[in-house]
Amino acid sequence: MRSLFLVLAVLLAPLSPVLAAQVLRISAIPDQNPERLNRLYGLVAAELGDQLGVQVRYVPVIDYTAAVTGFRRGDLDLVWFGGLTGVQARLQTPGAVVLAQRDVDARFLSVFIANRQALKDLKPFTSIDELSQLKDKRFSFGSESSTSGRLMPQFFLAKAGVEPKDFSGGRPGFSGSHDATIALVQSGAYEAGALNEQVWESRLKEGKVDTSKVVLLWRTPTYPDYHWVAQGNLNKRFGAGFTSKLQQALLNLSPDQPRQAQVLELFGAKKFIEAPVDQYASIESVGRQLGKIR
Template sequence: MAAAALALGSLAAVAQTTVLRVSAIPDEAPTELQRKFKPLGDYLKQETGLDVQFTPVTDYAAVVEGLASNKIDLAWLGGFTYVQARIRTNGGVVPIVQRAEDEKFTSKFIVPVASPAKTLADLKGANFAFGAPSSTSGHLMPRFFLQQAGIKPDADFKTVAFSGAHDATVAFVASGRADGGVLNASVWDKLVEAGNPNAAKVRVLATTPPYFDYNWTVRPGLDAALRKKLTDAFLKLDPSKPGMKEIMDLQRASKFVPTTSANYDGIESAAKSAGLIK
């Protein structure tokens, strides 16, 4: 029995050194997340020599728990999810890179094209849709900025719904399930560029001030050499180089830049101010 246990332990150790387990917060449809990751996954396999396995999850909390329980090595997180992971692991997770765009991220408040609303204050008494409860750009920061503008979502909106994802919020507003909603600017721009039929039925009412958002984060205890190899791989990505443009286009990134945990202190403060964490 002891020998069998030792053998299983050895197999697990081998798996950990030959496989890179990757996941991402489910802020868009699962099929879209898979499509976006495939070329990046192939690139990371080439750069690290590891078998890269992408595992989709059903909710934001699952990514946090995956990092904390050593079931995920690398994850694409929103700023708020990173803060939750930082708290959950007592500062053990390490953010390694973010897109240059994530240093000045924004969210878009949207309404139906025919809506009479001209300002955010005009949405008082309306049915409103956020994205996922743990979304930085689809809930936390918009809620924070609404409160800064004197609008208390739970008191001033008739109803508050959570669509679950940015593209779903657009569908909510386009179909009349909500009178207004909010999503991140990157997904909004992508839907408009793609001629999405739901995006054609809504318009932007307001844009938030900028804030830090998404990053790639590694689990506590990940080998330092592998962490450096992953960081260097991201930093080398250049849309002007053959083979890299598709990766960067799908990631909606002009370049990746180093990031630090301190960049997300403001997100944690906003979450406390909004009452989303203690």
């Protein structure tokens, strides 16, 4: 009889509710190499877990849309969104709150890069109108829903009169991430591309860009980008005041402590600051203009 119970217990294990304490599930849009994301958010989860005394788990997602969907469905509690995905997520999730952004995010920018051999006659641009020289080139964005890798570059391209269908092949490529854009342009698979300026700078600094092959064409004007967005029901699930404790934990990350310093370095920021919600109105209007927000 006892063995029967044992068998039943094993059989029903997948059915049993999660008895463990509430888990705070954090995630991020996959804008960089997955190993890097795993390292970074592993640290963030450990740090938040220690500070808040709850179990924190990093849930990797494969693309930007999945992060938004996961957040809307309530499968993710705290997500590091880009500008566009953050707006999409908040529009679809009543009660969601913006907790913080990096010091660099209020004035964020993208870069356009080119393959040196393929575009020998192209000089770095001095004004936005010169973007029109990218017509009929093989061009790659990052992810389809990336703010700095697609939305804003496409916005500035449109201002210079370049539509997506003007690129070679009648369509731009979508590399999937900022790192992939650098690699693809560097290899010559694409002649030019656009990506997050911060990733570009940090890869330059790490010596991961072959500057004999890739050249910087242009830096865009600034716009607001990445931010932490949390579900509105965290206080109910984790106890009163949890959301503000979480916000404080993020804002208080300081370079003085070794682990926190590592987190900030991987984020490429000196610290996190509060993020005013209304600054994303511009992103929302660009998103609507380009059809990424309906």
